[in-house]
Amino acid sequence: MFCGIDLGTSSVKAAIFLPDGKMVAYARKECDMVSPRVGWSELNPQNYLENVYDVLSAVFNQYKGPVKSIALSSQAQACLPVDKDGKALYNIIVTMDNRTIEQYQYWKANYNEWDVYKKSGVPFSTIYALNKIMWHKQNNPEIYQRAWKFLCVQDYVMFKLTGCDPVIDYSLASRSMMLSIADNKWNQSLLAIAKIDIDKLAKPILSTTVVGKLKRKLSHWLGLSEPCDVIIGGHDQVCGAIGSGVIIPGMMMDACGTVDAMVTVLNDSKPRKAMMKKGLPIYGLVNLKNYITLAINTNGGLFLKWYKNTFYGAEMKDFMLRGKDIYSEIINCSADNPSDMYVLPHLEGAGSPYNDPTSMGAIIGLKSRYNRRDLSKAVLDSLAYEMKLNLLAIEKSTNCIINEIRIIGGGAKTPKWLQIKADVFNKEIVSLENNEAAVLGAAILGAxxxxxxxxxxxxxxxxxxxxxxxxxxxxxxAKYEEHFEEYQEIYKILKPLNKKIFNRINK
Known part of the structure; x- marks a missing residue:
């Protein structure tokens, strides 16, 4: 029996699985985002850690049998400075935070992106932990000096669970812009440019490494009768790919969570300029024998959550009392035909294939005759179009044709949504018995x-x-293809105006 923990941005989950994949215990707790300024997104580390303990307690109360391992699936790009006692010196700065635009622009203005891409496997972006550490060094120099380590969420939680020296797995370290894809070591030249001390980083290790035992006090509190091995695990998108069975070229995972993400296995490990230009990284799968790429819409589930809170706020309590999933209700009650209205879902900038932190959201084609059902369909169609852009970017830049897409996460619960994606993508979509593939993937790594x-x-x-x-x-x-052609024009047309507005409101 194996336990997986998914350290997400919007929630923390834990589950226990039998060797046949049956889930025998599950718990989830939502995380409250902190936004001290426009465009800033943070998590309180103490509250986050309490959520981890709460979901662990919940699943071990549900399942009283022996558990052999605990492994982590973790959000990437987040960054947290801690002192020698593991005390947080600042909040966790998460992926969609855009305070690091100045650092992003520094890299773009002074360094060749292709040279950096060949070293790190990632194109320039605001999201990486490297930029967040640089931001701390520039804006909070006293925190940088006091910090023993700058940790991602995975290494922070692992340190708290085991008390062992901080370690991070290769897949998560690859999302920092600091790891060399050639040898999976921290890249000294990139760290030198950023003036970051390598001793302030956790040690990169293989995803299946047993880090240590669960702390005795924590093990006793959870009611475990024998010591439990804790395995480092991997990046949540990598764990999701494993938990959905996507480990060979031609298959793709589409994860519908806080961000929408597509992961596919590449034919080789060769860096390609075409991939870099579309914002597509390259890094090792957990066994380091295969390589993957990742496309991200940083606004997928985040946009859907904003839409729910903004347009369905009054009904949420009623849905909860009736035991209804409000997202499924929104999807099932949406209009049936392809929408003639479009939504540009760039609430917090645009991820791949645009990689534009200045882009913003918009509703196009709004008419007085439209109602909430119509707007819901426009949201769903547009989110699908946004990911089709990434699907096409992956196929064209990697020369890898996708034959089957396995969908996981909250968006995989509703058949109507899956059929929309199948029609928009013009690809076969497969749902799984267990939608919580990232938790399952972590449990598999533990096993x-x-x-x-x-x-x-x-x-x-x-x-x-x-x-x-x-x-x-x-x-x-055919209908969706016609609408997709129109959707592709929206970003191009709005780009200069969005940039102008963005610069004004972020002075």
């Missing part, structure tokens, strides 16, 4: 780490189970 399974393929064969296939409906595909 491999303690030697229960010999490798990922064996574990996936036992624990990952497809549920239903959604085939594109031909008459819908």
């Amino acid at each position: 491999i780490g303690i030697g229960y399974f010999s490798d990922i393929k064996q574990a996936i064969a036992q624990m990952v189970k497809p549920k239903r296939r959604y085939i594109p409906i031909e008459k819908n595909v």
Whole structure:
């Protein structure tokens, strides 16, 4: 029996799985985002840690049998300075925070992106931990000096669970802009440019490494009768790919969470300029024998949450009392035909393939005859179009044709939404018995780490189970393709205006 913890941005989850993949315990707690200034996004580290303890307590209360391992699936790009006692010196700055535009512009103005990409495997962006540490050094020099380590969420939680020296797995370290893809070591030249001391970083290790035992006091509090191994795990998108069985070229994972993310396995590890220009990274899967790329819409689930809170706020309590999932209700009650209205979902800038932190959201084609059902459909269609941009970018820049897409996360719960995506993408969509693939992927890494399974393929064969296939409906595909052509024009037309407005409100 194996426990996985998913350290997300909007929530923390934990689950316990049997060796056949059956989930026997599950818990989730939402995280409250802190926004001290426009464009800033933070998490309180103490509250976050309490959420981790709460979900662990909940699943161990649900399942009283022996648990052999605990492994982590973690959000990336977040950054937290801590002192030698592990005390947080600042809030966790998360992915969608855009305070690091100045650092991003510094890299763009002074360094060749292709040279940096060949070293780090990532294109320039505001999101990386490297930029966040640089921001601290420039704006909070006393915090930089006091900091023992600058940790991502994975290494912070691991340190708190085990008390062992901070470590970070290769997949998460690859999302920092500080790790060399050639040898999986911290890149000395990039750190020298940023003037970051390597001793302030956790040690990179393999995803299946047993870091240590759960702290005795914590183990006793959880009611465990025997010591439990804690495995480092991996980046949540990598864990999601493993938990959905996407480990060979031609398959893709589409994760619908706080961010929408697409992950696919590459044919080789060769950096390509075409990938860099579309904002697509390259880094190792957990076994370091295969390489993946990742496309991100940083506003996917975040936009849907904003839409829910803004337009369905009055009904949320009623939905909860009736035990209804409000997102499923929004989707199922949306209009049926492709919408003639569009939504540019760039609440916090644009991720790949644009990589534009100055882009902002918009509603296009609004008419007095439209109602909330119509607006809901426009939101769903547009979110699908945004990810189709990434799907096409991946196929064109990697020469890897996608044949099957496995959808995970909250967005995989509603058949209507999955059929919309199948029609928009014109690809076969597969849902899974377990939508919580990131938690399952972490549990799989834990099982491999303690030697229960010999490798990922064996574990996936036992624990990952497809549920239903959604085939594109031909008459819908043609309609959506026509609308997609129009959608692609919106960002281009609004880009200069959005940039002008962005610069004014962020002075």
